[in-house]
Amino acid sequence: xxxxxxxxxxxxxxxxxxxxxxxxxxxxxxxxxxxxxxxxxxxxxxxxxxxxxxxxxxxxxxxxxxxxxxxxxxxxxxxxxxxxxxxxxxxxxxxxxxxxxxxxxxxxxxxxxxxxxxxxxxxxxxxxxxxxx
Numbered sequence: 001x002x003x004x005x006x007x008x009x010x011x012x013x014x015x016x017x018x019x020x021x022x023x024x025x026x027x028x029x030x031x032x033x034x035x036x037x038x039x040x041x042x043x044x045x046x047x048x049x050x051x052x053x054x055x056x057x058x059x060x061x062x063x064x065x066x067x068x069x070x071x072x073x074x075x076x077x078x079x080x081x082x083x084x085x086x087x088x089x090x091x092x093x094x095x096x097x098x099x100x101x102x103x104x105x106x107x108x109x110x111x112x113x114x115x116x117x118x119x120x121x122x123x124x125x126x127x128x129x130x131x132x133x
Contacts, residue, residue, distance in 0.1 A: 006119070006126040010063060013115055017060030017076060024053025038086040063119075066129025073120045080116045084109045 024031040028046050031053065035044040043052050056079065062072040084091065089099045090106035119126070126132075 002122075002125060003127045006122055007128045009115055010066060010119055010126065010129075013076065013080075013112065013119065014060045014063030014065075016112065017063060017079060018057050019060075020079075021053040021056030021058075021060055024049045024056065039082070066126060067131050069119075069123055069126075069129065069131055073116070073123060077113070077116045077120065080109070080113045084113045 023034075028049055031049045032044050032046070035042055035049065043049050059072050059075050059079070062068055063076055087103075087106035087109050090102040090104065091110050093099045093102045094104035094107050096102040
């Protein structure tokens with residue numbers, strides 16, 4: 001059961017990176033709006049956003065298939081950690097009782113980050129991967 005659960009977690013988290021990366025590549029306007037609203041304009045240039053999106057897709061695909069996990073899992077944690085920090089107000093106060101403009105739909109960012117850490121913690125027990133020795 002653990003083998004299949006780790007596979008499911010890895011595929012779902014990796015595919016999330018692919019989806020977010022593809023959004024940056026193919027829906028640049030949305031990517032720019034997200035960068036400006038949540039990331040202080042970081043990468044809010046079309047070419048930079050497309051390159052970042054393509055790299056994010058590659059990392060996501062590597063996570064999905066379990067390739068270069070010693071490198072891709074920490075990158076995944078950094079990317080998901082940045083997303084968590086960007087919406088932390090909504091994690092702390094999902095119903096806007098304290099912070100204006102919070103959104104309960106961003107709470108899963110905490111769960112995504114926890115799952116990313118879990119993949120690192122159980123990396124040696126994940127069997128259905130490409131880079132297994």
